[in-house]
Amino acid sequence: MNPRVLRVQANDDHSLTITFTNGETRRFDVKPYLGRGVFQELRSLSYFKAVRPVLGTIQWPNEQDFCPDSLYEESIPCGGSAPQPRSQVRPDRTRRKAASGRRVGR
Secondary structure, three states, X not given: OOOOEEEEEEOOOOEEEEEEXXXXXXEEEXXXXXXXXXXXXXXXXXXXXXXXXXXXXXXXXXXXXXXXXXXXXXXXXXXXXXXXXXXXXXXXXXXXXXXXXXXXXX
């Protein structure tokens, strides 16, 4: 499970600066969503700035919100580079036999 939203600040460029429960501060770009359905209302900068943290995520007065996992995974660290994709493959934790027949690994 990813960390949840602790604080949020709306920026003039329609991005959000979000502090998460793990202490990280990251920037989430809302611009790609501004032309979609309920998010069109966020085009108004005064309305956009009415965002508040609610139950581990963010929400605007008319209940537009984002999944907290999306906020974390699609944001970039403040002062950092783009997020690295998380591997879909779990590390191999099985024991394997070496050529000698002995078990190796965990």
